[in-house]
Amino acid sequence: MNQFTTALWSFDADVERYAALKADPNSWRGQMTRTAGSGLAISTVQPLVRTFGASAMQPEPRGVAARMDRLRQSIERLAPFVVNTGVPDAGDVQAIDDICTERLAELAPFGHDHGVRLTLEPPGPRR
Incomplete structure (x- = not known):
């Protein structure tokens, strides 16, 4: 995602949501699995x-x-x-x-x- 793909969100919402999604080095496998399972590429x-x-x-x-x-x-x-x-x-x-x-x-x-x-x-x- 980037600011263009989240145009309906405010910049502040982007920052807040991106910060919440920050990759955790201890749980990257689960994050990748959830992403794949979501249908997103x-x-x-x-x-x-x-x-x-x-x-x-x-x-x-x-x-x-x-x-x-x-x-x-x-x-x-x-x-x-x-x-x-x-x-x-x-x-x-x-x-x-x-x-x-x-x-x-x-x-x-x-x-x-x-x-x-x-x-x-x-x-x-x-x-």
Whole structure:
């Protein structure tokens, strides 16, 4: 859901209801089961960690390996989701693009095994 799909609700109602629906890391299996049983399909989610490099919204965990672990965990638990590159270290855009390409190639078979599609959000102009 997003503000567009809940246009009949006020912004305050969105905030209140979304907060109540926040995923509980201890009950995600039940939440996914209830969603599937409701007849609703999850088309995409935003996992807590969705970048290969640190970002202002997601500075932790540090390091590509730790972030890959979190992405794998999200693949095991969630539906298709969007990833993006994150902020390049020392402004090295090519390096973060290379990391993203390599890591997506590594994650794709894992996602396939779990029935999850990965989507890369193209970055805006950076050069």
